[in-house]
Amino acid sequence: xxxxxxxxxxxxxxxxxxxxxxxxxxxxxxxxxxxxxxxxxxxxxxxxxxxxxxxxxxxxxxxxxxxxxxxxxxxxxxxxxxxxxxxxxxxxxxxxxxxxxxxxxxxxxxxxxxxxxxxxxxxxxxxxxxxxxxxxxxxxxxxxxxxxxxxxxxxxxxxxxxxxxxxxxxxxxxxxxxxxxxxxxxxxxxxxxxxxxxxxxxxxxxxxxxxxxxxxxxxxxxxxxxxxxxxxxxxxxxxxxxxxxxxxxxxxxxxxxxxxxxxxxxxxxxxxxxxxxxxxxxxxxxxxxxxxxxxxxxxxxxxxxxxxxxxxxxxxxxxxxxxxxxxxxxxxxxxxxxxxxxxxxxxxxxxxxxxxxxxxxxxxxxxxxxxxxxxxxxxx
Amino acid sequence: xxxxxxxxxxxxxxxxxxxxxxxxxxxxxxxxxxxxxxxxxxxxxxxxxxxxxxxxxxxxxxxxxxxxxxxxxxxxxxxxxxxxx
Amino acid sequence: xxxxxxxxxxxxxxxxxxxxxxxxxxxxxxxxxxxxxxxxxxxxxxxxxxxxxxxxxxxxxxxxxxxxxxxxxxxxxxxxxxxxxxxxxxxxxxxxxxxxxxxxxxxxxxxxxxxxxxxxxxxxxxxxxxxxxxxxxxxxxxxxxxxxxxxxxxxxxxxxxxxxxxxxxxxxxxxxxxxxxxxxxxxxxxxxxxxxxxxxxxxxxxxxxxx
Numbered sequence: 001x002x003x004x005x006x007x008x009x010x011x012x013x014x015x016x017x018x019x020x021x022x023x024x025x026x027x028x029x030x031x032x033x034x035x036x037x038x039x040x041x042x043x044x045x046x047x048x049x050x051x052x053x054x055x056x057x058x059x060x061x062x063x064x065x066x067x068x069x070x071x072x073x074x075x076x077x078x079x080x081x082x083x084x085x086x087x088x089x090x091x092x093x094x095x096x097x098x099x100x101x102x103x104x105x106x107x108x109x110x111x112x113x114x115x116x117x118x119x120x121x122x123x124x125x126x127x128x129x130x131x132x133x134x135x136x137x138x139x140x141x142x143x144x145x146x147x148x149x150x151x152x153x154x155x156x157x158x159x160x161x162x163x164x165x166x167x168x169x170x171x172x173x174x175x176x177x178x179x180x181x182x183x184x185x186x187x188x189x190x191x192x193x194x195x196x197x198x199x200x201x202x203x204x205x206x207x208x209x210x211x212x213x214x215x216x217x218x219x220x221x222x223x224x225x226x227x228x229x230x231x232x233x234x235x236x237x238x239x240x241x242x243x244x245x246x247x248x249x250x251x252x253x254x255x256x257x258x259x260x261x262x263x264x265x266x267x268x269x270x271x272x273x274x275x276x277x278x279x280x281x282x283x284x285x286x287x288x289x290x291x292x293x294x295x296x297x298x299x300x301x302x303x304x305x306x307x308x309x310x311x312x313x314x315x316x317x318x319x320x321x322x323x324x325x326x327x328x329x330x331x332x333x334x335x336x337x338x339x340x341x342x343x344x345x346x347x348x349x350x351x352x353x354x355x356x357x358x359x360x361x362x363x364x365x366x367x368x369x370x371x372x373x374x375x376x377x378x379x380x
Numbered sequence: 381x382x383x384x385x386x387x388x389x390x391x392x393x394x395x396x397x398x399x400x401x402x403x404x405x406x407x408x409x410x411x412x413x414x415x416x417x418x419x420x421x422x423x424x425x426x427x428x429x430x431x432x433x434x435x436x437x438x439x440x441x442x443x444x445x446x447x448x449x450x451x452x453x454x455x456x457x458x459x460x461x462x463x464x465x
Numbered sequence: 466x467x468x469x470x471x472x473x474x475x476x477x478x479x480x481x482x483x484x485x486x487x488x489x490x491x492x493x494x495x496x497x498x499x500x501x502x503x504x505x506x507x508x509x510x511x512x513x514x515x516x517x518x519x520x521x522x523x524x525x526x527x528x529x530x531x532x533x534x535x536x537x538x539x540x541x542x543x544x545x546x547x548x549x550x551x552x553x554x555x556x557x558x559x560x561x562x563x564x565x566x567x568x569x570x571x572x573x574x575x576x577x578x579x580x581x582x583x584x585x586x587x588x589x590x591x592x593x594x595x596x597x598x599x600x601x602x603x604x605x606x607x608x609x610x611x612x613x614x615x616x617x618x619x620x621x622x623x624x625x626x627x628x629x630x631x632x633x634x635x636x637x638x639x640x641x642x643x644x645x646x647x648x649x650x651x652x653x654x655x656x657x658x659x660x661x662x663x664x665x666x667x668x669x670x671x672x673x674x675x676x
Contacts, residue, residue, distance in 0.1 A: 041570060101584060103555075108564040123555050123606040141614060142606040144555055145586040152603060156618065163621040180560070183567045184580035188425060189442045233627065234601050235544060236593040242581050243421050253544050253599055257627065367581060368590035370602055396578075399502075399516040418513045425577040433574045 002158045002229040003221040004376065005168075006084035007320035008077045011211035011307040012047040015057055016080055020317070021324050023306070024332050025352060030307045031195035031207045038109075040182045045195055047209030047308035048177055049073060065133075068104045068116065070176050071126065073212035075133055078172050081214035082134075086222055087168040089134045095166045096134070097141045097157050098127050099149035099173030100312035106178045130172070138166075147275070147366030148234065149173060150213065150315020154374055155232035157217045167219050174212030175311035182208060188242070190279050196309075198276035198302035198334060199283050199348050201341030206277040209308025213316030215323075221379070227323055230264070230359075230377045233257025237369035244281045248289030250371035251363060255293045258373040264359055266294035269375075271331060271360045273322040276302020277309055278336070282365060287342035289371075295361070301349045305336030319362045319374070326357045326378060384456045392452075395430050396423050408452040424449060437462045466652055468623050468631075468662035473648035474531040475674040476504070476524060483531055485673045497643050501527060508534075512595065519559045519582035520643070522591050525550060525636035528647035529592045536649040538630065544599040545629035548589045549619055550647075551605040552637035555585045588636060601627050610635040610646070612667040620662060623652060635671065646671045 008016060012030025013023035023030075030047040039046070051069075058072045061079055078096075087094055100123060106112055107121040119125045127140030143153050150173045157169035175181070185191050185208060192205035217229060235253035237245035245251070259265070272295060274286055290296060303318055310317060325332060331349045340346060358378045365371045389403040398417060406417070413419050424445050431437045431448075437459065439445060448458045475482040479500050481489040491503045501523045505515055508530055518526060538546065559582045566575050581587060586604040593599070601622055607614070615633055622628045634647035648670065650662045660666040 037570070041573060102560075105560065108560060110568055121557070122553070122608075124553055124608040127606070128608075139607065139611065139614075143603060144584070144606055145589075145602065145604050146584045156603065159618070159621045159625060159627075163617075163624060165617055165621070179567055180564060180583075183573075183575040184563065184577075184583065187429065187575040187577040187580055189428070234603075235599050236548070236590065236602050238543070238593040238597045238599050240420065240594070241422075241587050241590045242577075250599060257544075261625070261627075367584050368586040368602075369593060370586060370590070397516040398513070400513060422517075422578050422581060429574055429576055 002161045003218055004227045004229060004323055005086065005216040005218045005222045006081045007215045007323060008080040009211070009213050009317045009320050010049060010073050010077050011209060011310065011317060012049060013307055015053065015076065017320050017324060021321060024303065024321060027333060027335060028306065029195050029335055031209065039177065039179050040186060044182065044191060045193070045207055046177050047207065049210055068107065068120070070104055070174055071129055074130055074172055074174050077174070077212040077214040078130070078134060078170060081170065081216050085216040087216060087218055089136055089170065092137050093167040094136060095138045095141060095160065095169050096131055096136050097143060097153045097169055097171045098130060099143050099153035099171065099316065100126065101144060101146060101149060101175050102181060105180045106176060109179065146368050146370055147311060147314060148364040148370045148372040149312045151319065151362055151364040151372040151374055152234055154215060154217065154229065154315065154319060155234060155372060158229045158232060161217060161219055169217050170214060171217060171316065172212065172214040173312045173316045175210060175313055177208050177210040192278065195336060196278035196305055197336035198278040198305050199340060199342055199346060200337045201339040203278040203283060203341055206279050206304065207308035209310040211307060211310040211313040211317055213313045213320055215316055215320055226379055227326055227376050228379045230375050231258045231262025232372070232374035233261060234370065234372040237371065239369055241369065242367055244285035244365060248285045248292060250369055251286060251289035251365050252292045254371040254373040255289060255361065255363060258361070258375050262375040264375060268359045269295060269298050269361050270355065270357045271325065272298050272300040273318050273360065273362045274300050274302045275364045276304055278304060284342050285365065286363065287344040287346050290346060291344040296345050297347050299331050299347050299349050299355065301332060301334035305334065315364050322360050322362055323376060326360055326376065329354055329357050331355050381456055381460065384459060385452050388452055388456060391430060391434060395426055406452060410451060412449050412451055435459050435463055468620060468650045468652050469659040470648050470650050470662055470666060470670065471659050472532050472535045473646065473670055474528045475646050476528050477644040477674065481531060482674050483535070488531065517578065518591060521556060521558065521636060521638040522582060522588040524638060524643055524645045525588040525647065526591050528636065528645040529632055532632065532647050532649050533596060538596065541630045543597045546598040547601040547619070547622055547628035547631035548592055548598055549603050549615065549631060549633050550589060551607055551610065551615060551635050552585065553606065553608055554637055554639050555606050556583050558638050558640060559583050592632065610671060612671065613664045616662060616664045616667050619650065
């Protein structure tokens with residue numbers, strides 16, 4: 001069996017899972033207006049990690065060496081997750097999987113080009129920096145699969161542990177808000193002028209966010225009553241490289257595959273942490289997929305209304321919150337949601353509430369027609 | 381208008397990488413989308429960039445594109461009406 | 466239950482190889498763009514979406530086309546066909562094109578059709594769209610082709626019965642160079658003579674075509 005041992009979340013809402021969890025319970029929104037021509041010529045809203053606090057926190061742990069913004073976030077995130085876990089990061093039986101869409105892409109900016117060696121923009125080099133920092137003996141497995149990278153990385157880690165390739169895997173992921181990414185999403189006209197409103201009738205696009213997340217998976221539980229990873233799947237829409245499927249086909253297949261591997265029925269699923277980007281097409285597509293899986297009545301939310309779409313971190317930070325909702329038996333209100341605006345009924349969580357959470361589903365979808373899902377379960 | 385339409389044909393073929401299509405293959409009255417050109421949602425966004433880059437016209441709402449980019453003719457008419465002198 | 470490599474394709478240095486044999490060669494040395502167009506014409510593909518792709522997606526797409534022409538993939542349920550690819554440069558060549566489009570505030574025109582290709586798994590999307598593959602996907606980045614990991618991972622997917630067949634390989638492009646090695650692997654009792662899907666065999670086949 002594969003167990004979730006520990007986790008960390010770094011976003012605009014805090015530097016640990018507990019800080020972020022408390023902020024989410026309070027309904028905090030970290031998406032703020034940004035007016036910085038380095039990102040975009042006009043103001044836009046985004047969720048940014050506090051730069052001063054990042055420097056402060058990093059100074060506490062770093063002895064030497066210079067690191068990029070993303071590297072600092074990832075190192076801090078891994079460090080915090082390792083403190084809570086019971087694994088040896090220096091063991092050959094421990095691997096690191098890094099989930100990112102664009103890594104140190106800001107190093108392509110003209111004014112940053114000479115700050116680091118030119119390989120530093122390469123994703124494998126980012127993997128090497130992380131591995132060297134923690135003295136892990138294995139080559140970092142870098143996964144770059146658009147917005148499903150985080151969930152897919154957890155699926156891959158579980159596959160590698162259950163096939164006994166490794167005993168423990170540190171799954172980490174992150175992306176920063178950069179001029180590169182903001183301009184790209186702007187050219188897609190997919191950014192909302194306000195903090196995004198997943199599944200809402202008035203939703204009008206997504207909000208970008210930055211962050212890092214880490215989840216330690218292991219063949220050993222940390223303690224009795226741990227949460228286990230019990231199934232996952234990924235599937236391609238085979239329809240369009242940027243537009244989600246109009247039938248939810250890939251997302252539906254990914255969830256079905258996860259349910260099959262987990263051997264759970266629709267009735268057993270207590271909660272869904274959706275991708276919920278708040279674009280017209282994504283949320284509509286997810287509502288179709290959820291409906292087709294027979295999960296219409298299951299409570300569902302998205303955290304993108306709180307901290308935006310954190311790209312390569314999204315699947316990790318959102319799964320980490322899901323695990324804590326399970327531990328606390330608490331469902332968190334879906335930020336930005338007032339009135340359902342998708343064609344199929346959904347049970348969107350409108351206020352924090354207690355609920356027995358035993359078996360929960362995480363969904364993700366992204367560019368390239370990619371979809372992934374995983375299921376976690378409390379082991380009694 | 382004729383001249384603008386001819387210019388748009390060349391620009392669209394170039395911008396949308398329609399390598400196997402010649403300017404004469406595109407009828408100004410034919411729908412740009414949903415026919416033999418095989419254009420999709422990314423092409424619609426790319427046409428919005430083209431309008432801004434080549435003609436200085438900004439479209440704020442992508443949904444406006446449906447009408448403007450119906451055909452080469454409608455696109456040329458829109459440019460003529462909105463171009464600043 | 467051993468997966469075997471049924472067919473494979475290399476593309477590099479203006480040449481296309483099928484199962485280690487020269488399949489197509491351009492006349493003279495062409496730019497990557499012109500060479501890939503020549504391959505497209507040679508394969509007689511009528512697929513206008515090809516021209517919309519960036520060069521690295523074209524490279525992966527064409528290598529897959531050559532492989533799939535001989536893979537007999539119709540026998541498999543599409544939701545059980547995986548695509549697992551890797552490279553070292555991610556999409557850095559296209560990333561730089563997008564970065565240049567935003568460097569000058571007086572000439573600031575980011576292009577959606579460039580930006581969408583700044584994700585390496587878009588190549589997987591293009592292959593999946595053409596062939597309706599709906600199985601497991603993953604795009605990995607390693608400094609060098611990590612045959613040990615790719616074989617381990619794909620074999621684990623077979624063991625867990627998440628796939629019945631898979632496209633695997635390495636598709637890389639830098640400013641100076643390009644190379645693709647894409648193979649089709651499946652579990653099928655009738656192909657005992659095909660190489661086993663192991664680290665050693667993947668490495669051997671990848672290295673069959675050297676400079």
